[in-house]
């Protein structure tokens with residue numbers, strides 16, 4: 001192995017970036033223009049800058065340091081699906097630097113189309129763009145049940161709950177169309193691999209914190225209202241909890257790795273405002289990308305390949321993600337929905 005490619009979603013870094021970034025994200029996906037206008041406003045209210053690139057760069061720095069401490073000599077490159085540095089450009093640079101074979105760390109712990117298979121498509125597209133001499137790319141596995149991932153979230157929940165006498169623990173992940181969740185995992189398994197892994201990670205974090213009752217809900221839905229997405233939404237769920245007399249919530253965004261814009265807008269802004277209106281306490285657990293254990297996690301996933309370090313997992317729920325050059329994990333695994341005519 002000659003390098004590690006850190007493959008992420010990307011986000012705008014100036015007000016002028018926002019619209020073209022959103023066009024890239026939603027290219028041909030039937031997201032209505034009104035939704036785009038609304039999301040543009042979320043980004044612009046943060047000065048047109050998503051925290052995601054900064055958070056990735058910080059996590060990459062920490063990972064380079066951790067690799068160095070382990071004596072692993074692997075340069076780390078950064079490329080995104082939707083915004084600069086674009087993965088096509090990064091891969092061209094890697095080829096120019098003489099990289100012939102690289103591991104890929106996708107910044108998602110889960111299976112599913114958006115969380116896994118679409119990163120395979122990114123790998124395929126980038127290799128096609130580079131053409132002859134494109135490095136071989138080996139994607140690292142899903143890590144939703146890795147003890148370092150679970151441990152970082154569990155400590156974040158404890159920290160968020162510090163000042164609350166009584167609270168309900170609520171996990172969130174990015175909603176997806178119900179059809180996408182049903183198509184997640186190999187068809188023979190009957191679907192639901194994404195929501196199943198989210199449920200499993202939530203169970204493991206709750207168990208580690210010592211909380212017996214909790215909820216798993218969804219956030220950041222988009223798409224036209226007539227298309228069913230995973231529910232309930234976190235904001236609606238707060239109404240239900242308030243109706244039951246719950247005094248406070250701790251929200252744990254277990255579906256994400258960093259405190260990017262969907263976390264700071266949908267949770268710290270929208271959900272927090274609803275909680276305030278309902279007179280409920282609200283605290284949000286930090287995502288793990290800034291925790292030193294996150295860099296150690298990446299190094300451990302790398303070491304599984306370089307030196308056969310055994311995979312550490314806290315569950316036996318199905319997991320995959322590790323494929324070469326953008327191949328799907330299994331035949332028809334997380335098959336994308338057919339493009340509907342607009």
Ligand SMILES: CC1=C(CCC(=O)O)c2cc3nc(cc4[nH]c(cc5[nH]c(cc1n2)c(C)c5CCC(=O)O)c(CCC(=O)O)c4C)C(CCC(=O)O)=C3C
Nearest residue numbers: 009011025029039050052108114115174176222260261262
């Ligand atoms: C499962 C999942 C993850 C978790 C796995 C992973 O992390 O990869 C994730 C992450 C993220 N999603 C993000 C941003 C957006 N997602 C959108 C739209 C969509 N996401 C979807 C799913 C997911 N998304 C889906 C099914 C759509 C509908 C359109 C489509 O089928 O693709 C849109 C379009 C506008 C809107 O409708 O909201 C935006 C702007 C950001 C960056 C935030 C920042 O800039 O800081 C991140 C990390």
Ligand SMILES: [Fe+2]
Nearest residue numbers: 114174220262
């Ligand atoms: Fe998204």
